Amino acid sequence: MSEKKDKKKIYKPKPISGFPEWLPEYRAVELQWLDKIRAVFESYGFCSIETPAVEELEVIAAKGEDVDKEIYVLDRLQADEDNKKDARLALHFDQTVPLARYVAQHFDGLTFPFKRYQMQKVWRGERPQMGRMREFLQCDIDVINVDHLPIHFDAEVAAICYEALASLDIGRVQLRVSNRKILLGLLEALNIEDTIKVTSFIDKLEKIGRDEVERVLNEDVGLETDQISQILDLVTSKDLAAIDAKNDTMKEGVEELSFVMKQLETLPADAAIADLTIVRGLDYYTGTVYETQLLDVPEFTGSVCSGGRYDDLAGSYINKHLPGVGISIGFSRLFDVLRQNGKIEAGPSSPAKVLVVLPAEDQREAMNSVAQTLRKNGINTETAHGGKLKKQIAYAEKKGIPYVWFPADGQVKDMASGEQSDADPESWKP
RNA sequence: GCGGUCGUAGCUCAGUCGGUAGAGCACCUGGUUGUGGUCCAGGACGUCGCGGGUUCAAGUCCCGUCGAUCGCCCCA
Numbered sequence: 279m280s281e282k283k284d285k286k287k288i289y290k291p292k293p294i295s296g297f298p299e300w301l302p303e304y305r306a307v308e309l310q311w312l313d314k315i316r317a318v319f320e321s322y323g324f325c326s327i328e329t330p331a332v333e334e335l336e337v338i339a340a341k342g343e344d345v346d347k348e349i350y351v352l353d354r355l356q357a358d359e360d361n362k363k364d365a366r367l368a369l370h371f372d373q374t375v376p377l378a379r380y381v382a383q384h385f386d387g388l389t390f391p392f393k394r395y396q397m398q399k400v401w402r403g404e405r406p407q408m409g410r411m412r413e414f415l416q417c418d419i420d421v422i423n424v425d426h427l428p429i430h431f432d433a434e435v436a437a438i439c440y441e442a443l444a445s446l447d448i449g450r451v452q453l454r455v456s457n458r459k460i461l462l463g464l465l466e467a468l469n470i471e472d473t474i475k476v477t478s479f480i481d482k483l484e485k486i487g488r489d490e491v492e493r494v495l496n497e498d499v500g501l502e503t504d505q506i507s508q509i510l511d512l513v514t515s516k517d518l519a520a521i522d523a524k525n526d527t528m529k530e531g532v533e534e535l536s537f538v539m540k541q542l543e544t545l546p547a548d549a550a551i552a553d554l555t556i557v558r559g560l561d562y563y564t565g566t567v568y569e570t571q572l573l574d575v576p577e578f579t580g581s582v583c584s585g586g587r588y589d590d591l592a593g594s595y596i597n598k599h600l601p602g603v604g605i606s607i608g609f610s611r612l613f614d615v616l617r618q619n620g621k622i623e624a625g626p627s628s629p630a631k632v633l634v635v636l637p638a639e640d641q642r643e644a645m646n647s648v649a650q651t652l653r654k655n656g657i658n659t660e661t662a663h664g665g666k667l668k669k670q671i672a673y674a675e676k677k678g679i680p681y682v683w684f685p686a687d688g689q690v691k692d693m694a695s696g697e698q699s700d701a702d703p704e705s706w707k708p
Numbered sequence: 709g710c711g712g713u714c715g716u717a718g719c720u721c722a723g724u725c726g727g728u729a730g731a732g733c734a735c736c737u738g739g740u741u742g743u744g745g746u747c748c749a750g751g752a753c754g755u756c757g758c759g760g761g762u763u764c765a766a767g768u769c770c771c772g773u774c775g776a777u778c779g780c781c782c783c784a
Contacts, residue, residue, distance in 0.1 A: 292757085292775060347709090348783075372784045400784095405709090407778065562784080606784095637742045667742050675744040682743080693744070 296404070296412030298614060303678070306625035308613055311446055312397060315417050315607065318442040319395040322434070324419050327394050329376040331401075332367040337379050337595070348403045369401040373418040374591075374604065381422055382595035391423040391431070397609070408618070409580055409611040417442070420604030422591055427601040429534055432566040432587055433541030439570070439583050439605045440549055448616060449574025451582075453545075454553040455538060456567050458586075459531025460521070461557060464512055467524035468505050475499050477557040480513055484555060488514075513554040531565070538566055564589040568605055578615045583607045626678030630660040631708045632690070633674040634683040637667050644685035651703040652683075659683075681708060 300308060316326075332352055352367040370376050373396045381392060397417045406412055419438060421431045436453055443451045461480065465473050476499060483491050488510060495501045495509070515521060518536050523529035535552055542550040558567045567586035572578050585605035592600045616622050634649045636642060645661055652659040660679065662670040674682050675693060682691045683703075690706065691698040 290757090295776065374784065402783075404783070405779095405781090407780095410783085558784095635743085668744070671744040673744085684743085686742095691743075696744085698743085 296406035296410075298411055298413075298610065300617075301624075302627040303624035304617060304622065306627070306629065307622055310625070311613065312417075312609070314445045315442045315609075316395070316397065318438060318445055319417075319419055322393075322438050324393045324395040324438075327377075327380065327396055328398060329370070329373070329380055329396070331369055331399070333370050333376055333379060335366055335368045338368045338370065338375055339594075350401050350403055371402045372400055373398060373416055373606065374420070377418070377420055377422070377604075378592040378600075379595055381600060382592040382598075385596060385598065391421050391427065393419070393421045395419045409578065409615040411610055411614070414608070414610030417607040417609050418585075418604060419606075420585075420602050422600050422602040425599050425601075427587075427603060429537055429566075430541060432534070432603050433538045435585070435603055435605050436538070436550065436568055437542060437545060439568075439585075439607060440545055442607065443570065443583060444549075448612075448621065449572055450548070452548060452571050452573050453542070453550040453583075454556050454569050454571065455535065455542070455550055456552065456554050456556040457531040457535040457538075457565055458557060458563055458567055459527050459565055460535065460554060461509070461513060461531075463523070463525050463528030463531055464509060466527055468508065470499075470501065470505065472499055476501075476509065480509070480555060480557050483510075483513065513557075515554065518552055534565055558584065558586055562588045566603065572612075575616065575619065575621065577619050580611065581608070582612045626680075628660065628677040628679055630658045630677070630679045632657060632659045632681045632683050633662060633670070633677075633679045634659060634685055635662045635667060635670045635674075636664055637684065637686065641686045648683055648685045648703045652706070655704070655707075657706075657708060 320326075335349075335351065338349060349371060350369040352369065377394070377396065381388065395418060397415065399413055400416055401413050404410060404412060419435055421427065421435060436455060440451060440453055458477075461477065462473060465476060470476060476495065479491050479494050479499070492506050492510065495506045496503070501509075512521065518532055518539070521528070521532050523532055539550065539552050556567055556569050558569070563586035565587035568584055569581040570583035572582060583605055585603075587601070587603040589601050590599055591602040592598070613622070632649075632652055634645045634652075636645050649659045649661045662673070664670075671682055671691075680693050682693060683689070683701075684691070684698075688700055688702070689698050690701040
């Protein structure tokens with residue numbers, strides 16, 4: 279069995295930063311969670327699609343250098359001599375871009391409004407840190423329509439994500455909802471052009487504080503005190519009805535947000551709040567935007583679930599106007615942060631409910647027969663692989679298999695209580 | 709890309725003023741014949757991240773390098 283002393287040369291693998299993997303007992307929980315999320319998505323009629331890990335680099339197309347450097351490209355170790363042109367394929371870094379491409383390519387085969395969910399890995403070449411990985415799973419839902427997408431979908435996707443998160447039993451979840459038109463409308467009215475800079479500083483409001491934001495808006499963006507106070511008063515205002523709309527954009531934003539919030543009133547109290555400090559870094563969001571916090575997990579400062587509305591999803595891939603709205607649950611970050619903070623109880627390391635043991639070789643046939651009967655009745659069942667009986671039972675114990683079956687005696691032992699009783703495999707239930 | 713911290717058994721770590729490695733957990737075997745979790749006894753497991761330097765002697769000191777980790781930047 280064991281090779282003698284001649285030392286085998288082994289390469290000791292190093293952990294790969296940002297590419298997490300779990301032991302079976304946590305993977306079991308992860309699968310349960312994914313099943314719950316999927317069930318909620320499907321209960322609203324969202325269909326599933328899966329797109330390839332890679333897209334053409336042209337499709338993923340960089341929007342700037344910061345983005346570029348996070349994209350992983352795909353290449354063969356030994357590319358052919360005459361094939362040494364630039365990388366053509368890249369791993370997708372989100373599921374929105376692949377969705378856009380998918381909708382454009384399959385336009386004639388889809389029924390609109392197209393409502394789909396997608397739960398896949400994405401890859402980003404970032405420096406990993408707490409809750410931040412280079413390979414991670416996202417659960418996205420989006421609704422895409424041709425020409426016009428009714429505003430009620432903005433409320434629906436948010437409500438669905440809330441329900442999905444709530445089904446995981448991870449404490450209080452709070453959606454924070456805003457509408458970019460409100461702030462952008464004000465900036466327009468104030469003749470402020472550098473909207474990206476302003477929104478990115480507003481985004482940091484909670485993190486660096488009001489004083490600091492005032493300072494950078496003044497020193498880095500060059501805004502005047504009056505402009506700054508108008509902006510900050512707006513984003514910190516709590517009452518939508520009290521907002522003084524300075525132009526149509528602002529007015530539209532306030533109306534949309536009010537409608538969405540009204541729709542979300544069916545959720546539990548505080549499950550969804552309007553918060554104008556939410557603006558999102560992304561520039562392609564044009565209306566409603568969302569972020570989500572776990573109120574009972576203070577260690578988790580980031581957003582677990584965010585998204586928004588975009589006017590024209592696939593405009594660069596097809597000559598159609600396709601507005602959409604979507605949210606993405608950052609599944610891996612959610613799971614990892616909760617796990618690291620001891621908020622996830624490990625599951626069993628085996629899906630089996632029963633281990634049928636083999637006390638003696640002449641019982642093999644009986645063992646297999648009992649196991650087949652149990653499986654036919656939908657009970658996950660493992661058969662023992664031999665060895666001493668005490669080893670077999672210890673095996674069940676270690677793997678968290680709750681019942682051990684003795685085929686010759688027709689008895690089943692409850693591992694938790696230690697009790698053993700007669701049972702018929704045809705009718706027995708765990 | 710920048711900064712802090714850290715690399716010793718599968719895991720978590722100890723290793724005193726430099727004298728060529730230890731614990732716990734996990735793993736394997738046994739404590740008699742067909743019953744787990746406890747306990748007891750025994751066993752296996754290390755190029756002390758890698759390379760160089762100082763020294764009679766380096767896990768320990770110096771330099772470099774790689775990796776990990778936390779944070780910053782950024783975050784579709």
